[in-house]
Amino acid sequence: xxxxxxxxxxxxxxxxxxxxxxxxxxxxxxxxxxxxxxxxxxxxxxxxxxxxxxxxxxxxxxxxxxxxxxxxxxxxxxxxxxxxxxxxxxxxxxxxxxxxxxxxxxxxxxxxxxxxxxxxxxxxxxxxxxxxxxxxxxxxxxxxxxxxxxxxxxxxxxxxxxxxxxxxxxxxxxxxxxxxxxxxxxxxxxxxxxxxxxxxxxxxxxxxxxxxxxxxxxxxxxxxxxxxxxxxxxxxxxxxxxxxxxxxxxxxxx
Amino acid sequence: xxxxxxxxxxxxxxxxxxxxxxxxxxxxxxxxxxxxxxxxxxxxxxxxxxxxxxxxxxxxxxxxxxxxxxxxxxxxxxxxxxxxxxxxxxxxxxxxxxxxxxxxxxxxxxxxxxxxxxxxxxxxxxxxxxxxxxxxxxxxxxxxxxxxxxxxxxxxxxxxxxxxxxxxxxxxxxxxxxxxxxxxxxxxxxxxxxxxxxxxxxxxxxxxxxxxxxxxxxxxxxxxxxxxxxxxxxxxxxxxxxxxxxxxxxxxxx
Numbered sequence: 001x002x003x004x005x006x007x008x009x010x011x012x013x014x015x016x017x018x019x020x021x022x023x024x025x026x027x028x029x030x031x032x033x034x035x036x037x038x039x040x041x042x043x044x045x046x047x048x049x050x051x052x053x054x055x056x057x058x059x060x061x062x063x064x065x066x067x068x069x070x071x072x073x074x075x076x077x078x079x080x081x082x083x084x085x086x087x088x089x090x091x092x093x094x095x096x097x098x099x100x101x102x103x104x105x106x107x108x109x110x111x112x113x114x115x116x117x118x119x120x121x122x123x124x125x126x127x128x129x130x131x132x133x134x135x136x137x138x139x140x141x142x143x144x145x146x147x148x149x150x151x152x153x154x155x156x157x158x159x160x161x162x163x164x165x166x167x168x169x170x171x172x173x174x175x176x177x178x179x180x181x182x183x184x185x186x187x188x189x190x191x192x193x194x195x196x197x198x199x200x201x202x203x204x205x206x207x208x209x210x211x212x213x214x215x216x217x218x219x220x221x222x223x224x225x226x227x228x229x230x231x232x233x234x235x236x237x238x239x240x241x242x243x244x245x246x247x248x249x250x251x252x253x254x
Numbered sequence: 255x256x257x258x259x260x261x262x263x264x265x266x267x268x269x270x271x272x273x274x275x276x277x278x279x280x281x282x283x284x285x286x287x288x289x290x291x292x293x294x295x296x297x298x299x300x301x302x303x304x305x306x307x308x309x310x311x312x313x314x315x316x317x318x319x320x321x322x323x324x325x326x327x328x329x330x331x332x333x334x335x336x337x338x339x340x341x342x343x344x345x346x347x348x349x350x351x352x353x354x355x356x357x358x359x360x361x362x363x364x365x366x367x368x369x370x371x372x373x374x375x376x377x378x379x380x381x382x383x384x385x386x387x388x389x390x391x392x393x394x395x396x397x398x399x400x401x402x403x404x405x406x407x408x409x410x411x412x413x414x415x416x417x418x419x420x421x422x423x424x425x426x427x428x429x430x431x432x433x434x435x436x437x438x439x440x441x442x443x444x445x446x447x448x449x450x451x452x453x454x455x456x457x458x459x460x461x462x463x464x465x466x467x468x469x470x471x472x473x474x475x476x477x478x479x480x481x482x483x484x485x486x487x488x489x490x491x492x493x494x495x496x497x498x499x500x501x502x503x504x505x506x507x508x
Contacts, residue, residue, distance in 0.1 A: 124384075125384060126384050126385070127384070128383075128384040128387070129382075129383055129384065130378075130379060130380050130381070130382040130383065130419070131380070133382070133419060133423075134418060134419050137410065137417070137419050137423070138416060138417055141410070141417060155430060155431045155432075155433075156391065156395070156431055162392060163391070163392055163395065164388060165384070165387060165388050165391050165427070165431055166431075168430060168431070169387075169391070169427035169428070169430055169431040170427060172426045172427055172429075172430040173419070173423035173424060173426055173427040174423070175426075176409060176422060176423055176426040177409045177410055177419055177420075177422070177423040178409075179409075
């Protein structure tokens with residue numbers, strides 16, 4: 001482990017499933033030792049950035065919740081999909097129909113949403129009603145060139161009361177219904193990791209991503225030239241998924 | 255057309271989008287001339303069977319509605335996914351968790367649903383709430399060998415007030431979340447068409463399928479050795495879908 005980590009100057013830390021499990025009346029429960037780990041990383045002199053696919057709240061609200069749970073974290077240290085999506089929408093003159101959590105809507109306050117020419121889907125949770133998903137479908141299929149932007153492609157995540165379907169499942173539903181391929185903003189998109197690395201000021205070969213998702217965190221970071229560690233908290237499951245075991249050579253360090 | 259149809263002894267007729275458009279307070283609106291067409295087909299001596307992926311109601315309730323709309327149709331003339339699924343469940347000792355429309359549940363009255371070892375998804379419409387879809391996901395991902403049975407794989411259908419997402423979109427969501435492939439019962443499954451042909455007593459080369467879905471109706475029938483006609487009612491769209499035009503050689507007769 002020591003040799004493997006040599007030359008590392010910066011860490012990208014996933015939040016949900018790594019620092020805390022979301023859900024419940026308090027908004028979540030810290031994972032044992034994680035607040036202390038953040039403090040130690042910061043004290044060590046390593047550069048640190050939080051790299052999350054969280055889209056159930058604005059960064060302000062999300063960070064405030066994490067501070068309340070005991071974490072040393074600020075909005076300026078967080079890379080999240082919604083601001084990245086806003087940059088993309090502005091660059092390309094796209095006006096979104098939003099299929100997102102109510103608490104995320106303020107992130108799009110500056111964006112023109114009249115007469116939509118694309119759909120943006122995030123982790124809308126309870127907002128994924130049939131009526132809402134169908135409305136997004138109708139907007140998308142009514143466009144001459146349907147553009148679907150997905151804030152991540154996660155399959156599911158863990159809350160305190162169990163596993164929850166993530167945005168990826170609904171992205172797939174809309175992709176299939178309209179015969180389009182979504183553009184993913186957030187992990188595992190390469191541009192998203194590159195943006196987080198640039199904000200941290202560390203090249204990929206000197207950074208490590210730490211997360212609980214083998215595709216979004218580990219796979220995405222590796223595609224970008226980083227090393228990655230998969231923690232065994234959050235959604236990590238030691239039993240087979242989809243009837244298949246993880247490869248026998250699999251370890252936590254990828 | 256006359257030469258093309260020579261040797262035909264039987265017709266399989268799709269219902270939704272071909273005979274009527276569903277939805278609205280009366281349960282649907284007949285498509286002009288369709289009730290008369292059914293009468294003419296029956297009077298002509300051609301064998302006729304209704305081959306539907308309808309899963310929003312029991313066959314009894316569905317047929318009663320169609321009779322009320324003026325169609326000469328009986329339960330014994332209808333091939334539908336739910337009874338086919340029940341046969342499959344019994345054969346393989348499967349106990350389903352149902353993600354279906356409330357009105358379809360009576361079709362599964364004889365099936366043991368305790369301690370589920372598979373998920374059956376149908377066109378649940380408003381029942382596709384986040385909570386319900388997530389519950390089905392949790393059952394499926396909790397199984398050592400997840401089995402997902404989908405009553406059709408349609409992308410969308412047309413109701414009187416517009417297009418509606420069909421079961422296929424939610425099938426894809428669950429497939430992606432759990433990394434499984436659904437077994438499709440209903441069109442375009444070959445076994446489903448074969449069952450309809452056997453019930454009609456006509457071999458595939460002497461039968462024509464008439465429907466509004468290029469994949470479920472036309473593609474499925476062709477895979478089975480039948481000819482097919484795509485009507486331009488129902489969900490048929492003459493403008494591009496997903497940014498792509500239909501092939502220029504495309505005609506209504508496939």
